[in-house]
Amino acid sequence: MPVFDSPAYKLLGRGSQALSDVELLSLFMGENVELARTTLLFNFQSLRELFLAGEEDFRALGVSQMTYVQLRAVLELCQRWLGEKLQRGEPLSDPDAVRFYLSSRLRDLPSERFCVLFMDNRHRMIAFEELFNGTIDGASVHPREVVKRCLYHNAASVIFAHNHPSGVPEPSQADERITQKLKDALHLIDVRVLDHFVVGDSVVSFAERGLL
Numbered sequence: 006m007p008v009f010d011s012p013a014y015k016l017l018g019r020g021s022q023a024l025s026d027v028e029l030l031s032l033f034m035g036e037n038v039e040l041a042r043t044t045l046l047f048n049f050q051s052l053r054e055l056f057l058a059g060e061e062d063f064r065a066l067g068v069s070q071m072t073y074v075q076l077r078a079v080l081e082l083c084q085r086w087l088g089e090k091l092q093r094g095e096p097l098s099d100p101d102a103v104r105f106y107l108s109s110r111l112r113d114l115p116s117e118r119f120c121v122l123f124m125d126n127r128h129r130m131i132a133f134e135e136l137f138n139g140t141i142d143g144a145s146v147h148p149r150e151v152v153k154r155c156l157y158h159n160a161a162s163v164i165f166a167h168n169h170p171s172g173v174p175e176p177s178q179a180d181e182r183i184t185q186k187l188k189d190a191l192h193l194i195d196v197r198v199l200d201h202f203v204v205g206d207s208v209v210s211f212a213e214r215g216l217l
Contacts, residue, residue: 011036026052033075034068044068056080057113084109103164104208111168111204119146119167123160124199131158146183148190155196163191165201174205181216188217 012028013036021029031041044066049055056076063073087106103122110133111118119137122130134154139145155163165184169175180203188198201211211217 012038030055033072053113100210104202104210107166107202107204108208111166112206114168115170117168117170119165121151121154122164122166123155123158124162124164125159126161128162128199131160146187148187151187152190152194152196155191155194160196162197162199164199166204167201168204172206174203174207174209176201176203176209176211176214176216181211184211184216 012024012031015028016024016032027038027042027046030045031038034040034045045055045068046052048066049058049062060070060073064070084106087102087109107120111120117139118135120133120135123132123134125131136150136154137146151163154160165187167180180201184198184201191198198217199212200217203209203211
């Protein structure tokens with residue numbers, strides 16, 4: 006490939022947004038655009054499927070272990086960067102940033118997880134923790150544990166989030182019940198529940214639905 010047509014040269018001259026998905030992927034594969042196109046996108050169909058693939062999937066295609074390692078590292082760096090943005094800024098002034106962060110963390114998990122964003126009195130994120138794994142109901146989400154973690158972080162407020170592996174983000178009656186149960190428990194220690202997001206192929210907000 007002539008140097009002026011290379012993805013690296015294009016990125017340096019026009020910015021990363023000027024590159025196609027295939028060109029971006031080729032930067033992890035020695036700028037071999039054809040290999041990126043035929044081996045990765047052809048087999049995985051989309052970037053989402055690519056990042057969901059395991060090491061054995063890459064090995065079966067003859068793709069190097071280092072390519073797999075690099076792609077997983079990039080994904081983790083992106084998630085950490087999004088988390089830092091919430092910690093440094095005012096997340097409630099940019100609800101889309103919260104949605105994007107939660108979607109990046111939870112959308113593609115194979116099982117249901119219940120997570121909490123612990124916030125300070127300026128609505129900045131102190132910590133993000135996954136507290137429960139499994140079907141979200143009264144038996145699996147324990148208010149006592151949520152209260153304990155709030156006290157540990159000295160949180161002034163919280164945002165709940167959990168995923169629906171089916172991809173359908175519609176809140177269930179069990180979701181509504183446990184949210185109210187947690188809200189009542191946290192009221193006793195003066196911690197506000199700001200929202201509860203359900204993550205699927207899109208993200209639904211309890212606060213926007215009037216469910217809090």
